[in-house]
Amino acid sequence: MIKKLINTPGEEVREMLEGMALAFPEIIRLDPQWNNVYRAYKKPSYKVALVSGEPAHAGYVGYGMLDAAAAGATFTSPTVPQVLAAIKEVATEAGVLVIIKNYSGDVMNFTSAVKMAQAQGIKVDYVVVNDDVSIAEKEKRRGTTITVLVHKIAGAAAEEGWSLSEVKRVAQKVIDNGRDIGVALTPCSVPAAGKYTFELGPDEIEFGIGIHGEPGVQRIKYIQSKDLAKIMVDKIAEDLGLKKGDEVFLVVQGTGGTPYMEKFVFYRDVRKYVESLGLKVFGSWIGEFMTSLEMQGGRVAILRLDEELKRLLTAPAYTIAVRITGPMTLPVVT
Amino acid sequence: MIKKLINTPGEEVREMLEGMALAFPEIIRLDPQWNNVYRAYKKPSYKVALVSGEPAHAGYVGYGMLDAAAAGATFTSPTVPQVLAAIKEVATEAGVLVIIKNYSGDVMNFTSAVKMAQAQGIKVDYVVVNDDVSIAEKEKRRGTTITVLVHKIAGAAAEEGWSLSEVKRVAQKVIDNGRDIGVALTPCSVPAAGKYTFELGPDEIEFGIGIHGEPGVQRIKYIQSKDLAKIMVDKIAEDLGLKKGDEVFLVVQGTGGTPYMEKFVFYRDVRKYVESLGLKVFGSWIGEFMTSLEMQGGRVAILRLDEELKRLLTAPAYTIAVRITGPMTLPVVT
Amino acid sequence: MITSLNTSDIYTIIVRVADVIVRNKDYLTQLDAAIGDGDHGINMDRGFELAVERLKQLDINNSDIGTILMTVANALLEVVGGAAGPLYGMFFMNMATVASGKKEVDLQTLTTMFEQGLRGVQDIGGGTQPGEKTMVDTLYPFVEELKKQAASNSNDIALAFANALKAAENGMIATINMIAKKGRASYLGPRSVGHQDPGATSSYLILKTFYDYIKEKESKG
Amino acid sequence: MITSLNTSDIYTIIVRVADVIVRNKDYLTQLDAAIGDGDHGINMDRGFELAVERLKQLDINNSDIGTILMTVANALLEVVGGAAGPLYGMFFMNMATVASGKKEVDLQTLTTMFEQGLRGVQDIGGGTQPGEKTMVDTLYPFVEELKKQAASNSNDIALAFANALKAAENGMIATINMIAKKGRASYLGPRSVGHQDPGATSSYLILKTFYDYIKEKESKG
């Protein structure tokens, strides 16, 4: 057994969602039949509804982001009828955009549900996020951190009343301009399995990991934060073809068990290196946005921005994990 | 060596603060001579200035909370001249309130600095937070999570222009009505030491820990989240003499390396148990507010509220870790 | 010689599959931990537990084989999730479609059932072929051998399944040396070599449960 | 027989203390990990490294013992932090005050210096008494013995320090069986028993460095 602050293994997703709903009843509502989380407050009928999966996404349900998150078991895609239930619950006349992470399981379950919903006359389309630059072949790339920026940007567009095809266009633009890469210093463990997903030596790092505790693409020797930052940023910058003067948004995060101190040291190194390449940092999120339970490690995601993406990225949002209520007005003092 | 996302051990506090200042230049400013963090924007001269210590507190510098945080080495109180420099930098005519955590080192360094500042004609007073209920003797209790609520509440009072003695009174009220307790499932390691601060068996928990990786008051067998929640809440409720109908604020947090899932499962269990005692939960913070590097574990803090505390607790704040910009107004839809 | 299976046979086989899965839950999970995310046993067990629960609520006397298998398919689709959920969901759903309305199936029909089941897996998997280190490496040779046996005009289900199971086992074992091209293990590239595919293994266990039951039935006469 | 120490002696002793601390950094840190927060060696080393750096910038020929010790005190107060920073800061500051303006000190003055140093530790520690499992358990018996030696009208610094160091060592060892009443270890209550106090140990190492130097000077004649 691996000690965790949980009760019966297998119940952890449900109980986590219960905790979230108890803490934030003004933001989310839990559907106990399906472990689906819905936005608690009304949305306008002209608004395209956004649906995604995984327990983590419950933190992104709310004004300006998702309308529904279908939570599967830990590290497992939600099921077809579960996703279908979510689509049906939040569908509006304007339609539904389903945001799928490019994992075999997710793609199969979500696209099956989309087909069934379409068969039932619901207007629904989807995008597949494949931002994980550690994998060479583009079609195989997993969907990781950029998914959250798709939620944010497509969510803002939907809130403004854009059409389904327009919301999908901007979602795809985020996917086309965003990349992510992650490393693990330690493994994590699924409660019901009670074992670590891999073992790492005291001087080893898993490079190019997904978000479900899978081993990485490569095992490398331990290197310092600033050396990791360089390799990771280089991979992304090269793949995106970033050039001097490009404006970018950074997401620098831990992998669930990474202390604050390390996140900010790592951010410092990423930021300094990004700026040394002549890129302009428009803004950053630093924290935990797409995690792998108690794993220690780090992820870097970079999104190339244009004016449209900048505006939507900074538009208001009110979810458990992301709150943007506009720049705060401070009392003016002279 | 224990792998961390850092560079040279011993440099981690400085580099973390650099990362924070790079990310949030509109909120904090780093004084490189002393590793002190100051609020980046002007404050009114009528405002009592608030000063506290420890790297973690850099996240609480800003509008409505602290004016300065003096960061020592990892897990080490800042030094006398460092604290003195912080006091002198932020002092106003209205005076300075220093918020000290009841650890021998902190008390010695901070009170020495306070004395020196007073000798230099600065108006300065202090409070000592001793909220850690795991220790029987009150004078010995460490200062832990309630410190952050002191920052929040005294900070709001100071922002409103209260006098030094009034700010101190309300700070002391928070201390008198707040208690905290923590457990560790795993240890943590100071980078420069490169070793874990203690070793725990696969079925052991350290009960009643501080915030610097010290072992707890007692070692107990592993128990589930809901059983831990009960014991921890009981300790606090008894010590505070909480009665049915009392209104309380909850802070439920990890210890730095605790995954989101566990924090919300644990929150669920704490919340349910607190409500089963007939207490009214006014609100909660769930996350990481006073952590011990990569340690996995949990802390519960409870603050008994009255109208004054409720108002100041929910007043605006704009810091790296705490942002309260007032209830968000959602578009009205019918 | 066993020449047909009836509703009650299929019912019993599914109950036994559930039992085999629960006994191999940790094993399958461990295989998945090596090259995936360590949940395959847990996922399969969650599905078959519900499938059996649902089957127990059915009136077997008034059910056909299609109903049994559709119940299994729906349970798997409903709670398994991940990759295995839709893969096995479609496997059993396609089998169910072939068996719809039938209370008894012979080797020919069984062969078509498994053939369609395999096709369901391949389709939803995105055109999965043998050699990509997935459950298809077990199911494909099984179906090929079954077709051969059925074509040779045999009615002997036990014999046909014995040979097909051997082919399936070889297929499963062959996954050890493959580089994964589909599913989560494919992210590992060459690092996936040396590990047996969890899905290929669960498929083998399911097929073996069919065969073990048939053999037992035959020996009882 | 050594009857006095001069500025250069004190300077050399401090440089050696810094060296002893760096060599015992891990040991002190490990002691602190057992009943504290595992930083005592790191803290002390940071302080003495700076102290020596500062001393090297002093013009020793134009400095008195007070200046040397005040430089040490300020360096420790400036960068050690934690409990050890103010404790040892006040220790050296009080010693410096007694030695202020003096370029040579005899046993009487040395005794007063250590007595005042101890008082500084006790005061800032909140009235720390022997028996509370802190550095006072090393320093207190050392000072008591030094006072006894000085009172017996002896001028023999080496002999006095030899006896006092023995008392200090016993004091340090006695901390093993004590329940901590002050500092971080006190949170452990009875769990602190069985571990030697890190601060008592660093104090012993400092005092031993004084003695070792004095003995060496004596043997050199």
Ligand SMILES: Nc1ncnc2c1ncn2[C@@H]1O[C@H](COP(=O)(O)OP(=O)(O)O)[C@@H](O)[C@H]1O
């Ligand atoms: N595209 C695919 N086609 C066929 N089988 C696949 C495909 N993707 C995955 N699989 C099978 O699914 C198994 C993994 O199932 P499981 O662990 O339950 O799902 P997940 O990978 O979502 O965690 C693999 O071992 C493999 O046999």
Ligand SMILES: Nc1ncnc2c1ncn2[C@@H]1O[C@H](COP(=O)(O)OP(=O)(O)O)[C@@H](O)[C@H]1O
């Ligand atoms: N109140 C006190 N009086 C005397 N000595 C103390 C007191 N508190 C702590 N100490 C000493 O300080 C030592 C710990 O120093 P250090 O580890 O550097 O500081 P911290 O406990 O702040 O991490 C203890 O071993 C003890 O000898």
Ligand SMILES: [Mg+2]
């Ligand atoms: Mg999975």
Ligand SMILES: [Mg+2]
């Ligand atoms: Mg310390």
Ligand SMILES: [Mg+2]
């Ligand atoms: Mg899996």
Ligand SMILES: [Mg+2]
């Ligand atoms: Mg210490």
